[in-house]
Amino acid sequence: MNEEPNAGRAGADAPTTGRAGAEVLTMGRAGVDLYPLQTGVPLDEVETFGRYLGGSPTNVAVAAARLGRTAAVITRTGEDPFGAFVRRALRGYGVDDRHVAAVQGLPTPLTFCEIRPPEDFPLFFYRLPKAPDLEIRPDELDLDAIAGAPLFWATLTGLSQEPSRQAHFAAWRSRGRRPYTVLDLDYRPMFWADPRQAAEQARRAVGHATVVVGNVDEAEVATGVREPRRAGEALLAAGVELAIVKRGSAGVLAMTARECVEVPAVPVEVVNGLGAGDAFGGALCHGLLSGWPLERTVRFANAAGAIVAGRLACAPAMPTAGEIDALLTSRDAEEAAHA
Template sequence: MQGILTIGEILVEIMRKEKDVPFNFPGEFIGPYPSGAPAIFADAAAKLGFPSAIIGAVGNDEFGMLVLNRLKNDGVDVNHIKILKNYLTGIAFISYFSDGSRKFIFHLKHSASSRLSAKDIDENYVAQFKHLHIMGSALSTSRSIRQACYKAVEIAYNRGASISIDPNIRPELMSIQKIREICKPVIDKANIILPNIEELKILTGIKDMDSACSKVLKEGAEIVAVKMGAQGSTIYWKNEKKHIPAFKVREVDPTGAGDTYDAAFIVGLLKGWSIEKTGYYANAAGALAVTKFGPMEGCPTHSEILELIKREWPEILNMFKA
């Protein structure tokens, strides 16, 4: 087995050009940009030089071709992305605010992505992969895509592949309680959980991060990597804990940073790196992701990550020469 597989929504994003302009006021937008959390993840892994693939669907339209071409050009295996004639590619509109918050309007429920189903999951294809990554946003898109993800998880689990999940909670798509319910079947079989700090609280019902991660590990996960934005990340495994500080960069657009972090983290683990080395690598990848406008535009290459590490923390660069 080799490579990383993900499944889920493929869409474009159209964003407010300026901050603090709510959707109920006229204003300028820019885009479309290739997006969809699983698509960003797959693209980020491929740009890091690791074999990656995505199972999904787009419409037979220019938005779909935009994302499909980007993924293909960056080295993602797109052979299992369906092009549907009777459905349109999904769209997300985003508005940014000065306090760091974002508002989303999703057009996904009747999009091409929502039509993906369990029958689109080829057992022999899924069995080729060393790792399967699932996003909570994919589970929230539609019941049929949720069943597709569950089927892939069963195949990967039974074949001994490692599994990760990013809860990627989107209240705009589904209630918090429902998201907890639909994530549980994947979390129960996942080796690696990749929440942000708020998602960790939501999933466990525990405010204290140490206690929440202890609960997740006791329930079967091997690693919990908590993304903390400007505070970096904290990684829990066995009876150990490691905080990795954030890299200092100029933030342009935070969308996609968590997905890029996920990809770099999984790539590091699959390369057999230590938790500490993997954590620094993932933090650097996530930091670089926010330096460009557009959710997929900032996905870095391996050399760009090393350049950031060299500039910010040259004392740890030797860690990456081995």
């Protein structure tokens, strides 16, 4: 089994980073991704796997850190070797792990996938009897850190069970809907006993967010509307300041009360599409905190996602700003040549 190549070099006893407060603070899932090193092979026939840091909000923090932002994650792991790996990997990527704790009696989650490019990447989550990241409790939160973070990122998955649900709403209340409070809709049907409950919690959560990000399916869960522009309008009507709907090969739609931007997809030879949304998220954080115009922010995030879709893993695949800028420059040159 191959271990994640670019993480964990700080060593098991490396200290937590000494940051006063992160620019990007995320909250929610963390675990270990075990991805096949054979492409197009059924999971029952795979012989070797790569071990990588996983969990969408955790990967978003890694992506933001790769772009030079100070980042931290609020999560829980098992009190086991995989939990130790998660913390070591976070430190290796420069992500503050001071808000990460172990939960006794619950194993660190594992996620397997099959690699079937260009669009089929079935996931198999091992989060039983319960994922530790759903054991985050309201009284454990550093509400001052949450309220003071320039950007706070959380996902719908964190609302699928208690006490994590209460903890998320406590975190949002502490912020009072200040910018940037980002909700990643991140809807995973297998985490919910009833899809109607997911829709109900999504609508509640939207009421606390200033930015909402999701694909077409996820936007429909939150709004009941599938058409991207109408879904974006519904999110804005609920008080969201920026609504982003990712449309796959049709590109990305981003809307505010004053502006509507549509950015086409970036062509890429897909290796594994699973980390693209997290790369998009980390790059979106960077653009928002940089104060960039909306179109530049979305183009940058879209290019980051395309780069990771062309790579195997998630966390170690997150691009640097230089890589993203190089891809955008190349795309601009190609478009100019065909104009």
